[in-house]
Amino acid sequence: MFINSSHKNYVKSWQNMKSWIKSHSGNNHHHHHDNYYYKSTAVSVIGGRNAEIQLLLGVVAAPLIPHPIKCNNHSLNKKINDHPIEASMAKYIVQQYIAAAGGEHALNSINSMYAMGKVKMMASEFIEGDGLGLNNGKVMKIKTAKNGTGEMGGFVLWQKKPDLWSIELVVSGCKISAGSDGKVSWRQTPWHHSHASRGPARPLRRSLQGLDPRSTADMFSDSICIGEKSVHGEDCFVLKFEAEPSSLKARSSSNVEIMRHTVWGYFSQRTGLLVQLEDSHLLRLKSPKDDVFWETTMESLIQEYRTIDGVNIAHAGKTCVSLFRFGENSEGHTRTRMEEVWTIEEVDFNIKGLSLDCFLPPSDLKKEDDQEIISDDDDINKNSRLESKNIIHHVNNPRFITAIKGLHITILLTENIHNRLVLHTDITSRFDQCPGFQIKTISDGLPDDHPRDGGKFLEVFDSLRTKTKPLFKDMLTSDVLCFDLDGKERRRVSCIIADGVLGFPCDVADEINSNIQLLKTEGQENSRAHGLILNTFEELDEPILNQKRTICPNLYPIGPLHAHLKKKQTTLRPSSNSLWAEDRTCIDWLNDQLQNSVIYVSFGSITTMTINQLIEFWYGLVNSGQKFLWVIRPDSIAGEEWRSKIPVDLVLGTKERGYIVEWAPQEEVLAHPAVGGFWTHCGWNSILESIYEDCGPKREPKSDVFNGSFGPNKSFVKDEAEAEAEEPNT
Known part of the structure; x- marks a missing residue:
């Protein structure tokens, strides 16, 4: 497990969110992820509850907007009549929106954002057959979520700029992670490889649902006003923004063409605020016979604006999604409807200590040449399916492996273990290749002649608790564990990764830093830790890991650990990791x-x-x-x-x-x-x-x-x- 020694409020809030999710989801987390795929014949897209959750998360959890957002000058002194009337009206409406959202100065003062929210998702309707949308159409099947309860969950969102963002969302024991580092937008799910969206990095649509007024204004500054419309009794101006052809081409491939992607914003004539966000995109799946088309439409009603640090932020809303599949023959026409009701529980700006590493993509991110699916619309591609994973080729956990790059890591060993390692392992030369690592030792409190075997386990743990614990505290509070950077800077420990069976690291962290609460048992420590690093892998322990994620979403199954070293030794000189001399x-x-x-x-x-x-x-x-x-x-x-x-x-x-x-x-x-x-x-x-x-x-x-x-x-x-x-x- 690892313990983050900062962001007390955010950690506690996420823990509260986990408790809320667990209390509302019942036994929803006890399930397996079944493989599914879309067929060319008229079959249900929602193939059981697990496939339904996959579809919900794939489509609703982390959709992107059509085009990268560039910063614009919205100064009221700038002439807006130098543009066609539709564009001039749009720029004036955007200026009114900026004023209603808090003003130019307040919006420009935000350099980063954190938001935490709750969601309830459900697939509300499924229809297939001839003449969809017509009164005389043939309806073959209707499927509605049982009792309308839906799937409960929550999310945490971090953002620095429109193209620097990261989100983790958990629904019914299934987690999806997505983000953008400014160069590529990516997504990672339990049932799919980590994969990138084609084309340039794009912002998260969820941010534009009332969370990021600055980016919303920047996007619609290049829009046109197409008229007026009443939305739930609110008279609104309607602004329209279309993705550029170059962006659509960049997101397309040899077998998938993104034909259009349009966004509409409905701005209240009374308050100036955004009350509804709608977007629609159409893609064509090319085939030797008849092409298949998927049209996706999303409508988000944005509600409950509240002022946070002078900025108006929407705290509730509802998103409705419609997937319409047509082409081939009339029997293959399908329509799926999904809904998400969301609330924002906490928002904060200008987050201290928010590192760029937070936005890095996973290390196993599939290259574009390797991708079956080449856009963020992959979850509705009829040819996409969940590939069976080979145990050997997927032992890395990308988020954890990527995260340690650029960090300075001190490995603390007991003196007994260290002395036994150096007898048969050249650990010095191994760590010479890793300048960001160093090894320190600590006493386990036992005499040199103590056997330290299985029959003396209780004595070993008792000594660690009573004798090693105070030594560990002294090392943390002194400069012993500091990382010396060329004699110019000394970095103190900010995060502790500890073996789950050791109780005292959490106790020491609590005593040193009040942001870490006292944790008394291993089970409590696991549930309250910022994350868990496990020597296992998804294919072996998927049901257990899924349940564990409901308690600790930051779960990193990185095993089998020995396989990592074995791979590296194909190019490096083999070296032993043994505590004893190997008899070959x-x-x-x-x-x-x-x-x-x-x-x-x-x-x-x-x-x-x-x-x-x-x-x-x-x-x-x-x-x-x-x-x-x-x-x-x-x-x-x-x-x-x-x-x-x-x-x-x-x-x-x-x-x-x-x-x-x-x-x-x-x-x-x-x-x-x-x-x-x-x-x-x-x-x-x-x-x-x-x-x-x-x-x-x-x-x-x-x-x-x-x-x-x-x-x-x-x-x-x-x-x-x-x-x-x-x-x-x-």
């Missing part, structure tokens, strides 16, 4: 064995057993008649010297079919073709390594056989294995 003679032994003939036995780096347990397992291996490679650490047998107590028949049996080492290069062993099974204590790293190398783990028979064994992990492996065994052969 076992690889030579494996080279002489038949394929899938060896069971690999290793009970981890801290597990211990008694001499009686050792002999019992040994007899089992020898009597099985199976070839085996067994790792027996020097410190893994509790009590007296054990080698002299091994029966002769076990020694002879091992010479025939076994090989024993004190430590092995486990990843290489698991990848070896001779290894057909893995007998493990079910430590999480071992499970991930076996999955990565496609070598199924064999579980030890009882959860209490070893000190330091991992019962929940074993239950997980057992459940998965039983589920796999029950699947019918196909």
